[in-house]
Amino acid sequence: MLKVEEQQPVEFSPSLLEKFGEIVKRYPEGKHKSGLLPILHETQAELGWLSTNAMDKIAAYLDIQDIEVYEVASFYSMYFLKPQGKYVMEVCRTGPCCLVGAENIMIHLEQSLGVKEGEVTSDGLFSWRGVECLAACGYGPVLQIGPEYTFYENLNEQKVDELIYDLRNK
Amino acid sequence: MGRKLLLEHIHVPGINTLEVYRQKGGYRALEKAIKTLTPDEVVEEVKKSGLRGRGGAGFPTGMKWSFLAKPERVARYLVCNADESEPGTFKDRYLMTYIPHALIEGMIVSSYALGANTSYIYVRGEMMPQIRILEKAIAEAKNAGLLGKNILGSGYDLELYVQPGGGAYICGEETALLESLEGKRGNPRIKPPFPAIAGLYGCPTVVNNVESIAAVVPIINNGGEEYAKIGIGRSTGTKLISASGNIVKPGVYEIELGLPVEEFIYSDEWCGGIANGKQLKATVAGGSSVPILPANLSLKLANGDPRLMSYESLSEGGFATGSMMGSGGFIAFDEDQCIVRNTWNFARFYHHESCGQCSPCREGTGWMEKVLHRLEYGHGKMSDIDLLVNVAKNIEGNTICPLGDAAAWPVASAIRHFRDEFEWHVKEPAKALNINYGLANYAAPIAKAEVTIGN
Amino acid sequence: MSDKVKVTIDGITVEVALGTSILNAARQIGGDIVPPAMCYYSKLEGSGGKCRTCIVKVSKGSEKDPRPMPKLVASCRTTVMDGMEVQNITSTEVIEARSGVVEMLLINHPLDCPVCDQAGECDLQNLSYEHGLQKTRYEFERRTFDRIDIGDKIQLHMNRCILCYRCVFTADQITNKRVHGILNRGDHSEISTYIQTAVNNDFSGNVIDVCPVGALTDKTFRFRNRVWFTKPIDAHRECLTCSGKVTLWYKGDDVLRVTARKDIYGEVEEFICNTCRFDKKKTADWVIEHPTHISDASVIASNHYETLKPLPVIQNNPQLQQANKVELEKTAKF
Numbered sequence: 001m002l003k004v005e006e007q008q009p010v011e012f013s014p015s016l017l018e019k020f021g022e023i024v025k026r027y028p029e030g031k032h033k034s035g036l037l038p039i040l041h042e043t044q045a046e047l048g049w050l051s052t053n054a055m056d057k058i059a060a061y062l063d064i065q066d067i068e069v070y071e072v073a074s075f076y077s078m079y080f081l082k083p084q085g086k087y088v089m090e091v092c093r094t095g096p097c098c099l100v101g102a103e104n105i106m107i108h109l110e111q112s113l114g115v116k117e118g119e120v121t122s123d124g125l126f127s128w129r130g131v132e133c134l135a136a137c138g139y140g141p142v143l144q145i146g147p148e149y150t151f152y153e154n155l156n157e158q159k160v161d162e163l164i165y166d167l168r169n170k
Numbered sequence: 171m172g173r174k175l176l177l178e179h180i181h182v183p184g185i186n187t188l189e190v191y192r193q194k195g196g197y198r199a200l201e202k203a204i205k206t207l208t209p210d211e212v213v214e215e216v217k218k219s220g221l222r223g224r225g226g227a228g229f230p231t232g233m234k235w236s237f238l239a240k241p242e243r244v245a246r247y248l249v250c251n252a253d254e255s256e257p258g259t260f261k262d263r264y265l266m267t268y269i270p271h272a273l274i275e276g277m278i279v280s281s282y283a284l285g286a287n288t289s290y291i292y293v294r295g296e297m298m299p300q301i302r303i304l305e306k307a308i309a310e311a312k313n314a315g316l317l318g319k320n321i322l323g324s325g326y327d328l329e330l331y332v333q334p335g336g337g338a339y340i341c342g343e344e345t346a347l348l349e350s351l352e353g354k355r356g357n358p359r360i361k362p363p364f365p366a367i368a369g370l371y372g373c374p375t376v377v378n379n380v381e382s383i384a385a386v387v388p389i390i391n392n393g394g395e396e397y398a399k400i401g402i403g404r405s406t407g408t409k410l411i412s413a414s415g416n417i418v419k420p421g422v423y424e425i426e427l428g429l430p431v432e433e434f435i436y437s438d439e440w441c442g443g444i445a446n447g448k449q450l451k452a453t454v455a456g457g458s459s460v461p462i463l464p465a466n467l468s469l470k471l472a473n474g475d476p477r478l479m480s481y482e483s484l485s486e487g488g489f490a491t492g493s494m495m496g497s498g499g500f501i502a503f504d505e506d507q508c509i510v511r512n513t514w515n516f517a518r519f520y521h522h523e524s525c526g527q528c529s530p531c532r533e534g535t536g537w538m539e540k541v542l543h544r545l546e547y548g549h550g551k552m553s554d555i556d557l558l559v560n561v562a563k564n565i566e567g568n569t570i571c572p573l574g575d576a577a578a579w580p581v582a583s584a585i586r587h588f589r590d591e592f593e594w595h596v597k598e599p600a601k602a603l604n605i606n607y608g609l610a611n612y613a614a615p616i617a618k619a620e621v622t623i624g625n
Numbered sequence: 626m627s628d629k630v631k632v633t634i635d636g637i638t639v640e641v642a643l644g645t646s647i648l649n650a651a652r653q654i655g656g657d658i659v660p661p662a663m664c665y666y667s668k669l670e671g672s673g674g675k676c677r678t679c680i681v682k683v684s685k686g687s688e689k690d691p692r693p694m695p696k697l698v699a700s701c702r703t704t705v706m707d708g709m710e711v712q713n714i715t716s717t718e719v720i721e722a723r724s725g726v727v728e729m730l731l732i733n734h735p736l737d738c739p740v741c742d743q744a745g746e747c748d749l750q751n752l753s754y755e756h757g758l759q760k761t762r763y764e765f766e767r768r769t770f771d772r773i774d775i776g777d778k779i780q781l782h783m784n785r786c787i788l789c790y791r792c793v794f795t796a797d798q799i800t801n802k803r804v805h806g807i808l809n810r811g812d813h814s815e816i817s818t819y820i821q822t823a824v825n826n827d828f829s830g831n832v833i834d835v836c837p838v839g840a841l842t843d844k845t846f847r848f849r850n851r852v853w854f855t856k857p858i859d860a861h862r863e864c865l866t867c868s869g870k871v872t873l874w875y876k877g878d879d880v881l882r883v884t885a886r887k888d889i890y891g892e893v894e895e896f897i898c899n900t901c902r903f904d905k906k907k908t909a910d911w912v913i914e915h916p917t918h919i920s921d922a923s924v925i926a927s928n929h930y931e932t933l934k935p936l937p938v939i940q941n942n943p944q945l946q947q948a949n950k951v952e953l954e955k956t957a958k959f
Contacts, residue, residue: 026331028245028288031371036353037336041295052820062353067806070819074808075355075525076336078295094257095458095515096414096501132339132519133257133458134296137414137499138421149298338810355807360674360702526788526807526814527675533729536812540765557762564725567696568677 010054016046020061033064036072040079045147049080077131078146085120085127087167090144093130096137101156105141106130108157112164125168172426173400175388175408176381180268186303188310191271197316199390203279204324207390212283216386218394220406225251225342225379226457226497227572228481231386232394237366238284239374247375248286250277250383251347252293252300255339257458257519258499261410262380264422266293266300270307274330276383278317279390281328284376288329291380292347295334304332339523343571344377345369346525357525358571379497381410402428405480409498416504418442428483430476431455432469435502448504451612452588455484456496458516459576461583462509463493464612474616489583505609509591510602513584514542520577531574534565538581545592548599555592559585588612630707634658634681635715647700647711648679652890658713659890661723661752663730663837664789665701666892672794673701676787677726678752682719685710697722720756727756732763733812734838735784743839745852745924748891749787770815775805776823778844778903779833783815786840792816792832799896800826816840827866830902834885834893845903846874846882853924855881857917862910866898872917873908880906889920 012020019042020035027034039058044050055069062069073079080088091097091106106117109128113121120127136142139153143160145167152163184190191197203212217232238246250273254262266273273291281289293301308330311317319327333351335341341350345359348370369375385407389397398406405427414420417435419442425434434440435450444450453468454460471477472491477484481495503512521535538561544550562578569575585592590610595602628643632650635658641650649667651659660681665673673679679701683694688708697719700711713719731753738744770783788807793816796803805818818824824832833841855874862869874882883902885893905911919925 026290026329026333028371031352033353034333034351037295037350038334040336041334064353065803067804067819068354070808071355071806072336072353074819075810076295076338077522077810078337093515094519095512096258098512098515099415099501099503099507131296131337132522133255135254135256135260135263135294137258137260137501138412139260140414144296147298148302149296151299355810360699362704521811524811526809526811527790529676529678529726529729529787532788532812532814533732537729537732537763537765564722564729568680568722568726570674570699 008051008053010047010051010057012043012054012057013046016042024062032062033068036062036064036069037076040069040073041147044079048086049083083120086125087127087145089126089128089163090131090134090146091128092132092134092136092140092142094133094137096133097140097142100140102130102141104157105143105155105160108160112161126164172424172429173408174424175397175400176265176272176384176410177269177422177424185269186267186271186307188271188307188314191269195391196271197275199387200275200278200282200316201322203390204282204322204326209283209285212279212386212390215389215394216283219385219389219397220394220401220404221382221385221389221397222405222481223379224381224385224409224497226256226459228495231378231382234366234378235280235284235376237364238376239367240285241374245288245371245373246284246286247370247373248277248281248284248289249344249347249351249370249375249377250289250291250380251342251344251377252291252297252380253335253339253342253347254297254380254497255294255342255523256497256499257516258412258414258454258501259457259497260412260414261422261498263297263300264412265380265384265410266297266304270300270303271311272384272387273304273380274307274311274317276386277330278311278321278328280376280378280383280386281330282321282326283386286376287327288331290331290333290351290370292333292335292341292351294341295336298334301332301334308332338525339519340525340571340573343573346571347377348375355525357527358573360570400426402478402480403482405482405495409479409495411479411498411500413441413500413502415500415502416445416448416507417502418445425479427478427480429479431479431484432476434479434500435469441500441502444502444504446504448506449609449613450502451505451507451609452503452509453493454499454501454503454580455479455493457499458501458519459572459579460494460496461489461492461579462513462587463491463583464587465609466613466616467491467587468493470616472616489579489586493583506606508546508602508606509584509588510542510546510595513581514539514546516580517542517577520573520580524573524577525571528569528574530565531569531577534561534574535577537561538565538577542581545595546602548595548603550592550596550599552593552596554596555585555589558582630705630709632705632707632709632711634711635713641705645705647681647683647698647703647705647709648673650705651700651711651713660700660713661748661755662701662890663748663752663787664791666791666794666835667890668892668896669791669794669798669835672789672791674699676730676789678723678730680719680722680726682712682716683709684712684716724756724758727753728758728762730787731757732761733768733784734787735767735769737785741782741785741839742842742847742852743785743836746891747839748837768812773817773821774844775818776825776829778830778899779824780842780844780847781816782840782842783817784840785838786816787838788814788816789837791835791837792841795832795835795896796824796826796829799828799831802826827898827900828896830899831885831893831896833902834887834896837891843882843884843902845906849881850876855925857919857925859886859914859917860911861914862901862905862912864898864901867901868895868897869901870895871897871901871911873911873913878908880908880911882906886917 023035024032341356346356365375450465517539521539566578660679663676680697687706
C-alpha cells in the first residue's frame, strides 16, 4: 500500500486528452468505463508509467471511483505501477520460446545490461523482464518494446547486442 | 498441396491493403451476403458449413449464433476474440498482420448475420502493431463505404472498433473478455447466463475467435455445403495450425482437417521434420492447455492407426492416450527437451495468469508451480509426483472458467506419460540438473506404450 | 407453468420458488444437508461462485432433462429446476472435492487462530474442523502481507483473507462510495485501498460482519476478549441511520463490541451503521431485548447462559448436582 504523500502531480497533454475523447466515443452512452484499458495504455505511453495521481485523474475523467482504476491497472500485466527504463525489453519466457533458447536471451540481457529483472539501468534507459507468451511462438525467441510494442523475432545474443547498441545511440 | 481458404493470397504483395484485397476477390462475400441473403440465411450457411469455433473449444459456430437472443429494441453485439495468448498459438497474429481485411470482411458479414450495429475486435494489448494495422484497415473499409452507415446501399449500419487488452491470458475466456471490454478486471463471469442472453453491457452477444470470423468469408463465397466437403467427418474445412518448437520450419500453416500428424510434422510442405537432425520426443497438439503426448501416441492412435489433425482424431483415446485440437497450437519437442522443465514452465504460466477468483485455481496453480520447480531443481520427493496428480485433480472441473482445467491437464498428462522422467529427477537430482533424460522409449512402437496406459 | 419447483437434496424433497438456488433450497430444508458457503451472501447481489466450498453433485438435471450435470456445481449460483436431484453429504465425490477446496483455502492461511479475534466465530475454522486434513501437504512459505489499518476502526489482516469478495460487494452495495477493492491478480490478489485511504463511511463497519474469516476485524474489540467468553444480547436503539437492531457482546457489565444480528448461516439480518457499532458501547444506549439465540454447535454457546442447562446426566444425579451447584445457580439467576 502506498502512502498518499508519495504521489507526484501529473499533467495530461492536450493531445492525450484528445485521444481520451476519441476513445470514449467508441462505446454506447453511459458505457464510457469501457475506455479504461485503452486510456491507461495511452497514458502510460505518454508518461512512461501510471502513478496514482495519473490514475486518479483518469478516474475523474471517466467519472468512476479511484479504486476501480487501481483494481484494473493492477490486474493486467502491461501496466507499470512503478517507473521503468525508457525502453522496457520484454522477453517471452513461456514454453515454446524456451524450447528455442529464450532463457539464454534473458541471461544475456541481464549480463549486458547489468541489471536484474525489473530493475532500471543507471542511465535510466533500460529495464527488462520476462513476460508470458506473446503469441509469436514460431518466431522465438522474441522480445517486445513498448509503447508501440515493436517486435524483435528469432533473437540470438548478437541480435540482442545490436538492438541494445542501436537503442543506446538513438 | 491442400486447399487454402484463408491464406490463399497471403503472399500477394500489398494484400494488407483494401485495393489489393479487393482485386483478389475480397469483399465479395460481403456483397453477396448483404445484397442477396437475409441475416438468417447467412446463419444457415455457417450452420451448414459445420464450422467449429477455432479459439479452442471447438463449439459449432452456427449453433452458437442461433442461440443469440433477439429481444426487441435491445442492442446485440458481435465481439471478436483476438486475445490470442495460448502458448503455442500465433495464427491470429499472422492473419491480422498480413491479411487484416479477411477479418474485417468476416466481421461485417457476421455482424450483419447477427443484427449487430456495433462490433468490437478485442485484441491483446501486446499486439499494438496489429491494432494499428486493423485500425488502418477499418478506416480504409469505412472510406470505401464498406463500414458505417448504409453499407453498400443496403440500409445496414455497422460501426467496428478495435479494443486493446491489458495483458491477461484469462481475457481469452469469453466472459472475462467481456468484463475487460467493459473496463473491468478480467474475472470470468458465472454462467448461466451465457453471453448469447446477457453479454456485453448485459445485451445478447456473440464472441468468436479471429479465425472463425475470417472463415465466414469463404463459407459465404463458396456456400456452407462446399466448405463442409473439405475436411473429415465433423471436422470440416481448413484450420490454421501454429507450428512451433523444435521443427525445421516453424510458422502458420493452413491445413485441410484430416491431415495425418506424421505428414504434418515430417513433410517438407509443412513443418519439414525435426530440427538439427534430432528425433521427436513429444508433442502438444493444440496449445499448452491440452494434454502432452509422447511421440508414439502423437503420430499413432493406441490401435496403431495414424493420428490425424482433426478434432476427433486428436482426442481419440480420451485423456489416456489422446489429446485435443484446442486452438491448433502445435508444439514439437525434440529428444533434448526436458518434460519436467517444460511442465514447470507451463505451470508457472497458469499460476501467473490465474485471475484469482476461485480458490482451487488461485491456490492450486501456485502450489503446482512450486512443487514442479522443486522437482526440476533437484529437491523433489517421490511423493511429489502423486501430490501433483492430486492437486491437479482438485483443481480440474472445480472452477468457474476452464483455466483451472487448462492448468491441470498439462501437469496430469505429463505425469501420465512421462512418469519415469519425473522419477528420474527425484532419483538422480544432480544428473537431472546437467543432462537430459533423453528420448527413453517415448518414440518406441505403440505396443510398448500400451503397457503404460492407465497410469 | 407453476412458479414452484420441486427439488430433492440428499433424498429430502422441498418445493421452492422458481429461480431459487440449490443452496437456498437446501437452507429451506435446513440441517446437515446445507452446503457450507464462504463467499456467497444472500444479502449481497453478485456474491458467490468463487470459494467453491458449496459444491454439490446434480445427479439429475430436471424432470424434463434428467441427465446429470457433468461437473460438480456451485450450489449458491446454480438454479434449481423442477425435478432436480442433488447430492451433498450423500456423495463421497462431493465430500472429497470439498476437502480439496478446504485444503486450498488453508495452504496460505496463517492458521493463527490462537491470536485471531475471529476464532470461535470463524467460518473457515468451522469448515476446516469438519472437512480439513489433520496435516498440511503444503511445504512452502505461506504468502504474507503487512497488516494495515483502514481507518481507525477496522484492521485488515490480508494473510487471513480467502478473497470471498464479500467486503467489496458490501462497499459497493451498502456504502455510497467504495474506496477499497481487489488489487493484483491470482494468488497475489489482495484487498486494499491501494493508496492509504481511510474507509470512512456510515456503513463501512459492515465489512467486519460479512468477513467469513479474521481478515477484517473491529479494532475497538481487538484482543479485548475471546468471543466465547462474551455474552451476546440482542438490543435495539432509535437510530436515524440504520434499523438500530444489534447484538451486544458483554463481558461482565461491559459491552465489548456491537455487531449486527446474524442468522444461523452467519449472515447479518440487517446491516447496521458505524455509530451503533463503534460509538454506542454503554448499556444505557440500548433497549435490551433478550439473550441472543446461539446454535448449540457454536463454541460461543458453551459459555452462554441461554443454553446453560444441566446435562441430562447431571439432572438425574444428586451428587453431580451438588458438584455443579455454582453453575446451576447461575442458570437460575438468569
